[in-house]
Each structure stands twice: as structure tokens, then as C-alpha cells.
Amino acid sequence: MNITLLFCMLFIGKGLMAQISIQFVPEVNGTTVSGLFRASIYNLSGSRSVRMNITVTEARAGRILTVQTGVFTIVPGNNSIPQGVARAATVAIGENATANFIRRNQYFPQGDYDYDFNIIAASSSDELIDQVFSNEITPPAPLDLIEPYDQDEICEKRPLLTWQPSLPAIPGLLYQLMLVEIREKQSAVEALNYNLPVVNQKGIAANLLLYPPNSKDLEKGRKYAWQVTAYKEQTVINRSDVWSFEVNCQDTVGAVPETDYGYRDIEDLAKGNFYVADGTVRFALINSYGDQKLRYSISCISHPDSRVRNLPTVKLKKGQNKITLDISRNFSFKDGYSYVMVTELPGGGSRSLRFIFRDKKE
Template sequence: MYKKLVFLSALLIAISAKAQLTMTVEAPPSGLFYKTQLWNILMINSGTDATQMSIELILTNSSGQTVLTGTTPFIPVSAGTKQLQAADFSPIQYEYLSTEVTDHDPNGFLPIGTYDACYNLNVIDQGHPKQLQQDCISITVEPLSPPILSLPLNESVSENPYPQFTWLPPVPLNMFSLLTYDFVLVEVQEGQTSAEAIVQNMPVYFHSNESNIFINYPASGTPLDTGKLYAWQVIAKNEDVFAAQSEVWTFKVREDSLWSVLADGQSFVKLTQDPVSVITCQDILKMYYNNEADDTSLVYSISSLANEDLGAVVKTGTIPIQFGENFIELPLTNGDRLLEGKVYLFSVINSRNENWGIKIMYQQGTNQ
């Protein structure tokens, strides 16, 4: 009988000692997130002796997929309250179970997204690890900066009813495993704010899963109306999951900004002093130029806009013109050193020292 009492007393003491160790995980604020921020944990040992413990972290994404796990070595926790951080658990062993995580540095970033982080507190029980407690929190990882809109400028007036939209990517980029963008363009109705319009109105143009940081309003689309106010926004996604969104900017189109002119049933693209959008052309580049300077000819050049040979001139020549409206047809061939799919700048300078031009993407025609 005495031996049974001694055994039961020892067992109760052991159970009591285990129950006296508790943890509270401190959820970090939403925003930029390092792996080290996952390990801010308050440990309370209400016993009198130090207790060996280990923590296992399981991080799952919004789809329920386990993204990574992290396991600490067993460390002693003395009696009382102690605030522990990543350095106290070092070395932490991570296992990466998803391609979402591109930064495998223990001090690196977590990928953009919303996650559940569950922590298992383990102690040694009869020589084997035993889970004593589980604590779960939700965390949201956001970029330091969302996409920043660039052109057209906010509240500006565009010269082109087929504008090009550009922006800067969110930062830091290494938080993204697969960064893409959704682009939204809407008309702002009278009495609406731009923020209301972008949410409530049917898009004039919507484009998803764009990997570049620019979008051209399609030449096949209806030209934007000169009497309307437009709003646009860019949404960044990581692995097709929302990450961040830009501000909403607005612009109008100048009333005299006809992008192309019809002549004899053919469309001729206007030369402008600030060419933005890129047009696709094949055998013949058809251009409209209003010769107000009363020049008799224009010297032109075609130069590369590619990063690897920016500014390299591939073709030059002279075009005879007359006063007033000119509908110019310039033959293009791959013999002109034009490469298919590459973007070039066609430019001229008149006697007033004004630069006029157009950006073109060359596609080899069927006749070549």
C-alpha cells in the first residue's frame, strides 16, 4: 500500500510539473514579415525547476496547404516568466514544403499571403517527446510597398486615346514567388469618387495575370472618349493570390488627340511629340503627319528601344512631304535589320527642331 501511494504521489508531481509550463504566442502586426518574427513567444514556468521543452511550428496557407515547418531544439526554461525570441531557439530547423517559399534563409522573408501558424509545445515524458499544448494564430504578410502607378500621371490629360499604362512593382520583390498583376480601367460617373468607381463600375478594360509592369490599351478596342474621366488601378498577386493594390489614379483624354486618321478607307497612325503606345506593323508603316512647318522633306531614323542595344539606329532615310496633311507609307522589310517582335522608335525632326515619332513593334509580313 505504501509503495502505491509513493508511486501515485510521484506521478502527480510529474503531471503537475508538466502542466506548470505554458506558452503564449505573440502575433506580429500585419505587414513585412521575417521568419524570425514567428518566434516571439512568452513562456511561463510556474514550477520551481527548469523544464526542457521544444516547439514545433506548422505554417499553412489560405488553401490549407502546409508551406513550411520549423522545429527548435530542446532548451531549458527556468522557473518564472521569460520572453523568448528566435535567437533563444537557435538553431531552428526549417522544412520547406511549398514552392511559395523562395527565400530559404532562416532570417529571410516569408512569402506574401495569409497564413495560420500553429505551435506545438513539446516536453520530455519518460524519455520521449510529448505534446503539452498547441497555440494557433493567423498572420498576414504584406509587401513593404504596393505597386506604385507611374503613367498616365494622376489627374493628367493624355494625348493618346490608346494610352500605355506603367507602374513600379511592389517591394521587396524577393517576397514574391510568382508575381502577376490585374489591371482595371473604369469610367468615373458624375458624383462618384475614383475609389467608388473602381469598385462599382463595369470595367472599360480589364486584363489579368500580366507579368510585365506596363499594359497597352488595345488598338482593337474602342478609343477612350475625350469627354469622360477614367480611373485605373493595378492589383499585385502572388501565386494568383491577392498581395497588394495600388492607389486609384484618374486621367482624361485631350479632345484633339485623334490617334489615327482615316484616308481612303485606310488607317494612318499620327506621329506625336511624345510617343507612348506601341503599334504593331508589318510590310508598310502608315503614318499621318501635319506639316505646319512647310518643310519639303523629313529625315527619319528607326532606332532600337530594346535594353541590349538601346538607341542603335537600324534604318535612316528621307521622306518627301508637302504643306499640310501628309499620309505617308513607308515600306519595311527584315532586310532593314528589323527583328521580328522587337520594339523600335520611328522619329523625324522638322525645321522647327521639333521631334515627332511613333513606337512600332515589327512583325514580318506574309509577303517577305
């Protein structure tokens, strides 16, 4: 009889545990302390009062932290951890090097982690479920800036600033861009740390920033430093190096006569600059060879998945060419979007021209 009773108790216990499960995605939410509270509880039985314990361990460092929540109620179906319960939870962080890093930064460094979620009945202290998740956290790839290039000289006083996206991709990740003037005898890093920003833009979702309309123009002959920070909520995920550039180049007046105002030399426009194309793209280039067809393509920076079709054919004559691309009636172009045109030069090589399209009808 005793053996039968023991088997019945074991069967009932397993049945209760099977009625509750933890849903947690460690690859997404297992990188920060706050992410632990994004676990959800799936309950197949009736309403009940429970407590939750979470223990995080790392393969080399051992136990990193423990979390103990107060009592809360779960109902049939999927249950998230109430915000009030998460804020009031007790978080005990260990004393090893990894734990100290987490205490300072609120996110987990590189390592091999286990996340042990334990649900306990509030009335009887019986364990309802004990579920473990594992995840290897690898260091993020460097957050590399693209343009303006480090120590470059540009003409544009309201440049387009671009950088590589932060990897691995994290849902909800945003960027902050800081741009400051470098004063005499300052390094780029000193300027970024001590000078008032010319641009301090937060909440950037894409890996580019059109120069903010409420920021003053950059000044010719001055040097600037910039840096991009990737963050989620209040946690810094990644930072780029600090790059610098100078607004200091001469317009190419010899290649384009003054009477042809609006046509910029393709060599000048390739120096990391862009302009606003009001229905047309105008540029000039020299063809030292025979008559031929210009080979070029245009792609959208704002939405890389969209395709640009039905571009006009351009024929080059020998010598100076002033080219006007009428794209005002091409439905591939959207008002306010950024584009890049890649042109193959007659003598070899290529040049990139960036522009923002403005619909004249808007």
C-alpha cells in the first residue's frame, strides 16, 4: 500500500509540473538583468498564487546572480511577470569578476550561461516547475563607422552619416550619434568628451542619419569628431571608435562653367557628399574616349529591399558631359528617401553619388 501511495504522489506531482511551463528566449532576453523578467509562464490549470526564483550561472564563474520575486497570481493561459513584481524583486549579485561586470553594466559579458527558472506555490512552498535554459553569449562585432571616413575632407556642410549595423541583431536596438567640433590642440576623443555637441541624436533605428534639420550647418575649415553608440532601453550594447573629418574642399569650378550652375563634377560629389535631388540628378564628367553609353545603377539606402527600375538611358559624347537624369516621373523613387548612384567611369573605376530625392509635386 505504501509503495502504491508513493507512485500516486509521484504521478500527481509530475502532472502538476506538466501543467506549467516557462517560455524564455535566452538569445534575445538572456543578455541583461532586466531581460530575465521577460520570461512568461504558461499555465494549463486554474488560477494560483506563486513565487519565482531565477538563478543564473556561468560555466567558469559559477553562480552569477539570483532573483527572488514576491507572490503573484497566474491564471489559465500565458502569463507575463507583472511589472510591479519585477521592480520589487530581490536581485542578489555575486562577488566574482563576471558578477562585478554585470553589477556595473547591467548586461552579461561573453560566457556560457544557464538560466534556472523555479516556480513555487505560495501557499505550500511546493515546487511547481524547475526549467533550465542555456545560451552562449559571444562578444558583439565591432560597430564600424562608414562615412564620413576617418580624417577625410568633405564639402557637404550637412553630411549623411552612415555606419555598419550592430551585430548580432537585437530586437529594439537603437543608436545614438554624437558629433562635436574639435578645438585647437584637442584630440577627437577629448573633443567628444568635453565639448558641447553639434548633433546629439538618440532613438535612431537605421544605421544612417540624415543631418538633423534643427542642427546648425558645419563650418568650412573646421574639424569634427563623431561616434555612434548602440543601446537598448538604458543599456549600452556597443560603441564605435571616434572618427574625425574636416569640412575643407574646393568646388570643382574648372570642369563645369559658371553658366551651368547645378552641375557638380562627379569627382567632387564622390568625396562622401550628397545633395537634394529636386526631381532631377545633375552631374558632370569628362569622357576621354569615344561616344558610349553610361553604365550606372541606383539603389535605395533608406529601404535596401526596394528596387529602382526604368532608369533613363544616358549617352556620353567625347569630352565634357553635363548630365541631367529626370527621375521625377519614376515611381521607384519616394519623397525623402536616400539613394546612392554608382557610375562606371569611361576610363575605368567607379564613383558613388548620394542624394535625397524630393518630389517636386509634394
